[in-house]
Amino acid sequence: MTSETAAALAQTDPRLPLHSRVKEDLVRRLRDNEWDASTPLPSERALADSYEISIGTMRRVLAEAAADGLIERHQGHGTFVRRADFQHSLFRFFRLGGDDVPGSRILSRQIEPAPAPVAAAFDLEPDSVVLHLHRLRLWQERPFLLEDIWLPLPLFDPLAKVETEQLGALLYPEYETRVGVVIGSASEELSVSRATQDQARLLAGDQGEPVVRIVRRARTHAGDVVEYRESYGLASSFSYRVEIN
Amino acid sequence: MTSETAAALAQTDPRLPLHSRVKEDLVRRLRDNEWDASTPLPSERALADSYEISIGTMRRVLAEAAADGLIERHQGHGTFVRRADFQHSLFRFFRLGGDDVPGSRILSRQIEPAPAPVAAAFDLEPDSVVLHLHRLRLWQERPFLLEDIWLPLPLFDPLAKVETEQLGALLYPEYETRVGVVIGSASEELSVSRATQDQARLLAGDQGEPVVRIVRRARTHAGDVVEYRESYGLASSFSYRVEIN
DNA sequence: CAGTGGTCTAGACCACGGT
DNA sequence: CCGTGGTCTAGACCACTGG
Numbered sequence: 001m002t003s004e005t006a007a008a009l010a011q012t013d014p015r016l017p018l019h020s021r022v023k024e025d026l027v028r029r030l031r032d033n034e035w036d037a038s039t040p041l042p043s044e045r046a047l048a049d050s051y052e053i054s055i056g057t058m059r060r061v062l063a064e065a066a067a068d069g070l071i072e073r074h075q076g077h078g079t080f081v082r083r084a085d086f087q088h089s090l091f092r093f094f095r096l097g098g099d100d101v102p103g104s105r106i107l108s109r110q111i112e113p114a115p116a117p118v119a120a121a122f123d124l125e126p127d128s129v130v131l132h133l134h135r136l137r138l139w140q141e142r143p144f145l146l147e148d149i150w151l152p153l154p155l156f157d158p159l160a161k162v163e164t165e166q167l168g169a170l171l172y173p174e175y176e177t178r179v180g181v182v183i184g185s186a187s188e189e190l191s192v193s194r195a196t197q198d199q200a201r202l203l204a205g206d207q208g209e210p211v212v213r214i215v216r217r218a219r220t221h222a223g224d225v226v227e228y229r230e231s232y233g234l235a236s237s238f239s240y241r242v243e244i245n
Numbered sequence: 246m247t248s249e250t251a252a253a254l255a256q257t258d259p260r261l262p263l264h265s266r267v268k269e270d271l272v273r274r275l276r277d278n279e280w281d282a283s284t285p286l287p288s289e290r291a292l293a294d295s296y297e298i299s300i301g302t303m304r305r306v307l308a309e310a311a312a313d314g315l316i317e318r319h320q321g322h323g324t325f326v327r328r329a330d331f332q333h334s335l336f337r338f339f340r341l342g343g344d345d346v347p348g349s350r351i352l353s354r355q356i357e358p359a360p361a362p363v364a365a366a367f368d369l370e371p372d373s374v375v376l377h378l379h380r381l382r383l384w385q386e387r388p389f390l391l392e393d394i395w396l397p398l399p400l401f402d403p404l405a406k407v408e409t410e411q412l413g414a415l416l417y418p419e420y421e422t423r424v425g426v427v428i429g430s431a432s433e434e435l436s437v438s439r440a441t442q443d444q445a446r447l448l449a450g451d452q453g454e455p456v457v458r459i460v461r462r463a464r465t466h467a468g469d470v471v472e473y474r475e476s477y478g479l480a481s482s483f484s485y486r487v488e489i490n
Numbered sequence: 491c492a493g494t495g496g497t498c499t500a501g502a503c504c505a506c507g508g509t
Numbered sequence: 510c511c512g513t514g515g516t517c518t519a520g521a522c523c524a525c526t527g528g
Contacts, residue, residue: 017516043494054518056301059495075495076526186489192437192455192480210437210455210480235437235455235480242487243432262497288513299499304515320514321507 005050022051023061030070030081031182031221040078041071102145103138104169107202111153111160118150121217121228129153131160136202137169143203144237150228155179175227184221190214192235203234210235250295267296268306275315275326276425285323286316313466314427347390348383349414352447356398356405363395366462366473374398376405381447382414388448391477400424400471417463420472429466435459437480448479455480 005025012021026047035041042050048058062079065071072082114122114130122130130150137145149171151159158178159167167174175181191213200207211232218227257266271292280286287295293303307324310316318324359367359375367375375395382390394416396404403423404412412419420426436458445452456477463472 019516040494045494055520057517060517062495073495074526075524076493078494078526188487188489190435190483190485190487192457192483212437238435238437240435241432242435243430264497285513290513300501302498305498307514318514319507320505321512323507323513 006052009051018053019057019060019064022053022057023064025051026061026065027070030065031184035081037081037083040080043078102169103141104135104167105138106133106135106164106167108132108134109160109164114150117215118228121225122150122152123225124152131156133159144233146199146202146232148230152226155181155226181220181226183218183227185223186216186218188214188216190240193232195232195234199232203232205234205236212238251297254296263298264302264305264309267298267302268309270296271306271310272315275310280326282326285325288323313429347414348386349380349412350383351378351380351409351412353377353379354405354409359395362460363473366470367395367397368470369397376401378404389478389482391444391447393475395473397471400426426465426471428463428472430468431461431463433459433461435485440477440479444477448477450479450481457483457485 008025009021012024014021016024029035041047044058044062045055047062048055051058062071062073066073069082071079073079110132111129112132113127114124116126118124118130119126119128122128124130130152133147133149133151135147135149136143137147153160156175156179159174162178172183175183192210193213195203195205195207195209195211197207199205199211200209203211205211212235214229214231214233216227216229216231217225218229219225253270254266257269259266261269274280286292289303289307290300292307293300296303307316307318311318314327316324317327355377356374357377358372359369361371363369363375364371364373367373369375375397378392378394378396380392380394381388382392384390398405401420401424404419407423417428420428437455438458440448440450440452440454440456442452444450444456445454448456450456457480459474459476459478461472461474461476462470463474464470
């Protein structure tokens, strides 16, 4: 008699150390959203029993997952998933008073040939068509961020068809529910440019005023780039903070 | 009967966990150059015996020291103090695009009362004196970054005494070899401002031109802030990359 | 109070490297 | 071959959290 959980280890390479195989399975379960942010994982004792390993080995796995930032452990309370929150990370770029979600107004949505950097990011043939969203983000009714978002097709067909009014202000939850795509990591490049006439008009600034430009390539857990995004905001309202570990 | 090694733990805070106290003592011995690069540390069994702790606790201490980059462990061979090899960490904290090592010219070095944000970062009393370096970083013979670096005293006394010409373009290796401080993590804050007259002159730009300001607080592995750095560069030549995982 | 994670023990056995 | 570090076990006890 082996538990269903322990049997899942059969999917992993038996030549690897046991703690590696258990961690691999645990990471998979975390990625599969087996626990939400408010539900603690089973206790380390229960997990050790379900994997049919000793408590010491289970603790090693959990300690590594915590070191990787995948989970948070609190003595006397429990172990919880810690999902990367990219929406929140974008807010780090701009000085915003509180924790409110900014509004979003989609200015246009069209299917078009991929611009060169987009095609390169998605590893597509030149002139492949992609979905292009252009939107304005608002903070307390005031525009503060202009975004161009490109998404590969046919993967993102569901977003090409839904009414734009039905899309929430945060896109990544929409990717997850409508497309089944979970963003796992991203790279961002920041630079400073001058506002074009259009940008100045939409951001309520002056033409030629410094603007911050952020290029984000968002990837699935498997590492495939599935979103290419350019964001522009007035440099005067710019503030960014990052941790380097 | 207690061994001399185990008795050394009496110098550490008995309220701390045993593994922390053992690690503290081990780090001290590593700093005191008790073993050179060609001499292995005693085996984990021998160390555990000398500290009169279990092998499991000793292994935990050694694993942490290895994770901190203080030692290297090789199965079947032994445990050694880490060779001086900064190649891996060189670019971890240099995030302005490009892969070349920039040049460095130190403009001034003085001991002065800590400005308020510096004192706050180091958790010092107001008016405590700190070491202040002012330097210009060059890329392909052209100035591109102006830096103010504050370091706590007396910890960084060695850097206050060495000839500034002897300091390399990269400071963190100097911290490691001259001060025994290893940088383990950092936070950075970016914003956009306008060039002062001095900044414009040193950076070969125009007064009032947009400049990017980066405030970095660098920490040891233990989490103590040991460097406060403000960097300024012309926004027009600015590029910043970050990975979000 | 019960249940959680944190610390610590005292081993056994395995994989690897150099002699 | 021997000694090294790497893996894994099967617990005990403590410290902390929440109801």
